[in-house]
Amino acid sequence: MRVSQTPPHERVNLWVICAAQFLTLAGMTAVLPLLPLYLQHIGVDDRDTLRYWTGALGSAPFVVAVFATPIWGSLADRVGYKPMVVRSVAGIAVATVGMGFSSSPAALLGWRGVQGGVSGVFPAAVALLAALTPEPRVGRALAILQAARSGGALSGPLLGGLLADVIGIRALFLGVGGSAALMSLICSLVIVEPARQADATQQPEIRWRELFRHRDLLAMLALVFLFQIVAMASWPTLALFVEQLHVERASVATMTGLVVFAAGLPSMLAATLWARAVGRFGIARLLAVSLMATGITSAAVGLADRMDAVLALRVLSGLAMAGFIPLSFQWLNGFAPANARGRMAGIGSTAMMLGNVVGPILGSWLSVHVGLGATFWVPGASLLVVGVVFWLSTLASARA
Numbered sequence: 001m002r003v004s005q006t007p008p009h010e011r012v013n014l015w016v017i018c019a020a021q022f023l024t025l026a027g028m029t030a031v032l033p034l035l036p037l038y039l040q041h042i043g044v045d046d047r048d049t050l051r052y053w054t055g056a057l058g059s060a061p062f063v064v065a066v067f068a069t070p071i072w073g074s075l076a077d078r079v080g081y082k083p084m085v086v087r088s089v090a091g092i093a094v095a096t097v098g099m100g101f102s103s104s105p106a107a108l109l110g111w112r113g114v115q116g117g118v119s120g121v122f123p124a125a126v127a128l129l130a131a132l133t134p135e136p137r138v139g140r141a142l143a144i145l146q147a148a149r150s151g152g153a154l155s156g157p158l159l160g161g162l163l164a165d166v167i168g169i170r171a172l173f174l175g176v177g178g179s180a181a182l183m184s185l186i187c188s189l190v191i192v193e194p195a196r197q198a199d200a201t202q203q204p205e206i207r208w209r210e211l212f213r214h215r216d217l218l219a220m221l222a223l224v225f226l227f228q229i230v231a232m233a234s235w236p237t238l239a240l241f242v243e244q245l246h247v248e249r250a251s252v253a254t255m256t257g258l259v260v261f262a263a264g265l266p267s268m269l270a271a272t273l274w275a276r277a278v279g280r281f282g283i284a285r286l287l288a289v290s291l292m293a294t295g296i297t298s299a300a301v302g303l304a305d306r307m308d309a310v311l312a313l314r315v316l317s318g319l320a321m322a323g324f325i326p327l328s329f330q331w332l333n334g335f336a337p338a339n340a341r342g343r344m345a346g347i348g349s350t351a352m353m354l355g356n357v358v359g360p361i362l363g364s365w366l367s368v369h370v371g372l373g374a375t376f377w378v379p380g381a382s383l384l385v386v387g388v389v390f391w392l393s394t395l396a397s398a399r400a
Contacts, residue, residue, distance in 0.1 A: 009192045013132060014141055016190045017125045018148035020085060023183045024092050024121050025152030027176035030160025031099070031169070032058065033238045033256045038169045042103055048368055051237060053105050055364025058236035060109050061116025062356035068117045069353055073127065073346020081128035082193040086184055091118025093180035100173025116353075122149070123349035130333045130345065132193070139330050143275030146326040147268045150318070154264025161257030165250070217335050221351040223291065223390070224328050228355025230298055230383045231321065233363035234375040241372040245307050255307070262311045263318035274323030275330075283331050286323055288391035293320030295384030302376025325352075 031038075036054045044050050076084045095115035102108040125145055133141045164172050234241065239256045247255045277286055297317035304310045332348045363375040370378070 010133060010137075013191055013193075014129065014144060016187060017085060017128060018145055020089050020183050020187050021121055021125055021145060022148040022152045024089055024119075024180055025149050026156035026159070027092065027096060027152075027180055029152060029156035029260065030163075030176055031096070031173055032235055033157050033260065034160060034164055034169055034172075034253060035236065036239050037164070037253060038108070039105060041169060042105065042108070044105055051240070051364050051368055053109075054236040055360045057105075057109055057112050058232070058360030058364075059357045060112035061119070062353045062360075064113045064116035065119070065353040066350055066357060069123055069350045070343065070346045073123055073343045073349070076124060076127050076346075077343055080193050081124060081131060082187075082191045084124035085121065085128060085191065086188045088119045088121045088124050089180055089187055090184035091115070092121070093177045093184060095119070095177075096173055096180060097177035100170050100177065122352075123345040126329050126333075126349070127345040128191075128193070130329075138333065139275045139278055139326070140272065142326040142330050143272045146322065147271040149325075150264050150268035150271060150322060152264075154261055154268055156257075157260035157264075158254075158257035161253040161255070164253045214335060217332070220328060220331060221347065223287070223386070224325075224348060224351040225355045225358075226383060226386060227291070227294070227324055227328075228352045229359040229362060230294060230379040232356050232359030233366070233379045234302075236360045236363055237367045237372055237375055240367070241375065242307075244372055245305070245310065247307065259310060259314055262314035263321070265318065266315050267318035267322040270319050270322040271326060274327060278327070278330075283327050284394045284397070285391075287327055287331070288387055288394050290320055290322075290324040290327070291387030291390055292384055293387075294324065295380045295382070295387055296320075298380030299377040299384065300380075302373040302378070302380065304373075 035057050036050055039050055039053055039057075044053055072084055072088075092115060095111050095118065098111040098114065099108055102111055126142065129141045129145060130138055160172055160176075163175070167175075238259065239252055242256045242259060243249070243252050274286060274290070294317065297313055297320050301310055301313045301317065304313060329345070329348055332344055335344060359379070362379070366374040366378055
């Protein structure tokens with residue numbers, strides 16, 4: 001019934017944006033877990049050097065994106081959200097092809113930085129959906145977008161691992177870049193951005209500092225930051241973590257994709273369920289549950305020593321993680337007036353990017369000095385503690 005009441009242009013925008021998010025994230029996650037193997041392919045053999053280079057490559061695009069994302073968000077509020085979606089997808093295409101032609105770690109690092117500077121599909125997509133979707137359907141739209149992200153994370157590493165074992169990692173980079181280029185063309189031709197309402201365009205300009213007046217907003221940004229640390233800490237060395245679970249060398253890439261698949265499928269399926277539960281339980285309680293459950297399952301993965309246990313725990317982790325990002329961005333969107341939604345999405349995405357910067361670096365350090373399993377259990381345990389504190393504060397606010 002709800003779908004039939006949705007205007008045609010709103011449905012078209014939603015599905016094309018979700019397709020863009022799906023394909024670009026699938027492409028990025030297809031190559032990210034394989035970076036250690038690609039570094040070995042271009043001549044990095046020392047194990048510790050390999051881990052540090054992997055951490056640097058994992059963080060590079062997010063370091064640049066921390067500074068670029070707010071700029072793109074502000075520009076989106078001025079020129080429109082559709083151009084930002086097209087630009088970001090096209091940027092991923094160019095950078096990924098460049099990575100495929102890299103023959104040294106330094107060149108690969110440079111292209112990863114370019115990728116961070118020109119991309120940013122998620123904040124552009126969030127801003128576009130939040131601006132063009134009526135308030136009662138924003139939560140549903142963001143949940144579907146999260147399902148698309150999870151679907152990309154689900155299929156990307158698995159297909160990437162399979163294709164890398166068949167055609168090689170370099171050819172995989174080129175294929176991902178070509179797919180992103182095609183998707184950018186589709187976005188430019190299909191997405192429709194209606195004219196903005198007069199009352200929105202005539203609102204006074206919102207200054208950056210005005211968006212940071214609320215302590216609750218800063219607290220939510222901190223939670224997004226920490227959540228992304230947990231999500232990203234294990235990514236750069238995931239293939240090495242799989243390798244230590246007595247997996248045959250020829251199957252490491254495929255099994256790495258399967259580990260990501262195990263979390264991606266339930267995350268994709270559960271995203272809309274979290275959105276539907278908001279009306280019954282409230283956003284704050286659901287955010288606390290997602291934080292605690294993600295912390296518990298992530299920590300347990302790091303302590304597991306068998307592949308079957310890791311896969312089972314990753315399924316539970318995917319269910320737990322599905323709710324946090326769409327709910328947090330729905331929460332953040334409530335703080336933004338109509339002419340500042342791009343900037344608010346950019347601010348939230350910047351918090352994610354900061355977590356993406358710290359996560360791989362922390363994970364690389366933990367893998368060298370503590371162990372590969374610590375890339376899961378150390379951030380997971382920290383997130384559990386924060387989730388418990390957030391839950392208690394939620395209960396205290398409800399009683400007040």
